[in-house]
Amino acid sequence: MTSLACKQSSVLIATLLGGALCASAYPEFQSFVVQHSKRPVNCAMCHTHADGPEGTAPGQIGRLNAEEQQRLGMARAAFTPGQNVDSPILNAFGNHIVKSLGKQKFMEIKLAPAQLAELLPVDSDLDKDGIPDVREYLDGTHPVNRHDGHPWLLFKHNFQKSLPQIVLTLVATVAGLWGLGHLLSGFAAATRLKEETADEA
Amino acid sequence: MKLSRTLEQTEAYLGERFPVDKLNYASMVQKKEVPVHRLSWAYYLGGLALFFFAVQVFTGLMLLFYYQPTVSDAHASVEYITEHVPGGALVRNMHAWASSLMIAAVMVHLLTTFAMKAFARPRELTWVSGVLLFGITLGLGFTGYLLPWHQVAVNATKIGLESVEQIGAYLPGAMAEWPRAVKETIQGEATVGQATLSRFFALHVIILPLAMVGVLGLHLVSVQLHGMSRGVDEEPRRLEKFFPTFFIKDLSVWGVAFMALFVIALCVPFESFYAFPLFEPFDPNGSTPDGIKPEWYFYFVYYPLEILPYWVILLGSGVAGMVLLAAPWVLKNTTRKTLQLLAILAGIYLLVMTICGEQIYHLFKS
Known part of the structure; x- marks a missing residue:
């Protein structure tokens, strides 16, 4: 007490x-x-x-x-x-x-x-x-x-911390663009072929 | 007789600017070709601005799930998004960064299009719609700045609205009251408060985006109808197919832009470039922190406004705005070399004012 x-x-x-x-x-x-x-x-x-x-x-x-x-x-x-x-x-x-x-x-x-x-x-x-x-x-x-915080220091810290997410997103973006590019090229080729066939006919 | 001739002339004028016979897949996509030359990189800037707009729409809709447009809850809801919503900080940061990147892309797009004389006949409507889109983009930036309801947002909006009111002092007669009426209409009450926030919110999430979509639709259809302008005086090195060659390249640029935006939004909080007191909740009874200023994309007009008399800025902005809007007619006979020089000078001015505006201001004030 x-x-x-x-x-x-x-x-x-x-x-x-x-x-x-x-x-x-x-x-x-x-x-x-x-x-x-x-x-x-x-x-x-x-x-x-x-x-x-x-x-x-x-x-x-x-x-x-x-x-x-x-x-x-x-x-x-x-x-x-x-x-x-x-x-x-x-x-x-x-x-x-x-x-x-x-x-x-x-x-x-x-x-x-x-x-x-x-x-x-x-x-x-x-x-x-x-x-x-x-x-x-x-x-x-x-x-x-x-x-x-200082923007550059925050960037360095957050980049290291988020590296797995960044790498995964990069892979997904590159793969997506690669696939989309081939898909569009395929469409264009198919259309061209169709046109050529129609011209020949 | 005279009326029918006027109608015919109007039809011919619009027909040339908006050739509906080309409004088909074959003309707009299949047969479209893009010139390849030293300024070809500029053709990707419009698409880049469109990409950032798409990001803004998507992230903006995400933010709408949690944002509360009331003066009592706006700041707290933004803080809740940043601190407690999973991925909230990333989405909010992407929204903030993409807004700046969109405005930067639109500015460079406008300058390069100007330098390439892409406004020349028959692309006048494409140009005018582009200038309107630039205005709407700045409007979106200005209205969005207020929404987090922090110190810099509210105080910078007050300064912006006061600038509108000041125009009245330079207008004759009854027109002198118009700017005040415009300010009061936007503000909605005696000072920046709940009515202002509600109006800015409506403008930011409904009115301006709808206007943007409408004008953007016209702009894009117009671009596809006329194809890319040649842009340079010399013959292009070659022509490449718009679909799929240019389109795939455009998508690749979007991919790079997305990755850059993702990394920067994940790693650098947009607010870190500003002093922290500026992002505290706005307190009408508290002290105003130092360093209140608008977003960087208004520096080109804000710092000169702080240094020079108001009428000089008003006159300069008015003339620049009119020339920009009426460029297809005013600068019809100007050579590309002169336009490139003007665009470079404008670009240097924008860069200097954006990067060194504050230092120039202190130099003049000391």
């Missing part, structure tokens, strides 16, 4: 502290990504809502119920890396950042947002699109949307 009360009170303190410190998104990271990738990005890269955590829309702080507020508080209290976080205002990538770095380190690198790419696990690929999250962060593409 005591430990639970202690945990709850630490969550409450962290919520209040965190709320004061970081109720808004971190625009430093967004500015860095825009500058680095030359692509417009918004808060949806890490947050649930495209306009960030502040507001009353779904996925924003003003709309959270008691259970979600508790999850938010626990996420904000995850100062050290390795803790499983499930913040309702963050998407899978946002939660992944907090889990990988811990809140403390994340806030430390706020003024050097390029470091985030160095500190995140290099092999993590949340959307399984073949492009590591770190690369997606630098490219300004969405780390949890498998349809968004």
Whole structure:
């Protein structure tokens, strides 16, 4: 009981502290990504809502119920890396950042947002699109949307993944065209023969 | 007396442009021959555009099974197709890629036909129907862009419709109100909303495809009646049978196009070329993301519109449109060399504006 009360009170303190410190998104990271990738990005890269955590829309702080507020508080209290976080205002990538770095380190690198790419696990690929999250962060593409990514990298990954389907389709297309070509040539030859026979007659 | 002469002249004119005596299998298929020369490759472009149109019809019908044309569900239904329907992402991607490829094929077809002076007598109607098909194709692109109801779709449509309204400022008297009336008719309400989506949906899936099929039928029959235009000043190297030789080659081009489309649609999501905030559901109360612009095939008019005064673009587009439509009469005596030069210049302009339009825009604005 005591430990639970202690945990709850630490969550409450962290919520209040965190709320004061970081109720808004971190625009430093967004500015860095825009500058680095030359692509417009918004808060949806890490947050649930495209306009960030502040507001009353779904996925924003003003709309959270008691259970979600508790999850938010626990996420904000995850100062050290390795803790499983499930913040309702963050998407899978946002939660992944907090889990990988811990809140403390994340806030430390706020003024050097390029470091985030160095500190995140290099092999993590949340959307399984073949492009590591770190690369997606630098490219300004969405780390949890498998349809968004550098077009060439997506092509390479999807081509390898779909090679059997591509080969089968190629074989079917070539065979179909070969058969159709011969069929049409046959029709033409038959018509010619018929004409010649009629002429001779 | 005068009326009967006019009727006779009209009959003779139409008879030459639409020779019904050739409306039989022997003339249109069996005896038809295709000239072989240095520009023969251009004869495959029309068929290629037709192939992509067929893909659009097929994939469009597939998408219709799931798409919901309401502002509340349109985006979610598109997302459902992409994420949950088996093969949905492939079908949707094929629809998106084929629309661009169809427009590209139509543009190149129009330019090469122009360069080959294929609009010359008696092919005037073939040409006019071709220009109309180009307009309908762009219309299909414009109306289809809105349907997923994401940020770039709605905001780009707003910009497009506002451009229509602006024309009124340059028209005299009561005509000044016409563009506004056109915009309101298309839009259906005060701003781009449910009425607009319903109208664009009707235009995209029924009205424009029906118009396309009608004009396309006329275009194809006309092409078959007159045969391929010679296209070059010199004598062709040889003539080849349309059926089966050219037809089989045409089918092979379709096969290559299908494979290219299949691979690209399977491997490269069309949206990956755009910033992801542009594909979030449209929120009238949310912020508008940066980078709103129309599809690439409108860049040739969009970027100049951003740089130059509106009246310059209006005048330029009006003159270009009129010349294009009336080419068989206006450019009757123009040589193929001049037409080729004009087509190359137009092609360079389209390429530069499509690929470097944004950079040119930033250059002018800085």
